[in-house]
Amino acid sequence: MKRWGCYKVDFGAQVNGYCMDTAFTVEINDNKYKDLIEASRNALENVKKIITKNIEDLKLEK
Structure with a gap:
């Protein structure tokens, strides 16, 4: 890896059936x-x- 430049960091995980990616x-x-x-x-x-x-609005509708 160079000491300068543009880098894309991408990672994900799955725990107890829940997935995340960022x-x-x-x-x-x-x-x-x-x-x-x-x-x-x-x-x-x-x-x-x-x-x-939108999530808060949906909670209020219930």
Whole structure:
């Protein structure tokens, strides 16, 4: 692995029948993809807010 560059970290696990997967991108000693990484992070945060709100709405309907 170089001491600089853009790296994608992706991992997952399965425990007691439940699966999870996550991935993220980091840059080390470089800012070439800074805007793209920030836009991706912001998009993910917005989706999490929407999903959380929808889950709360479904709980209220019961």
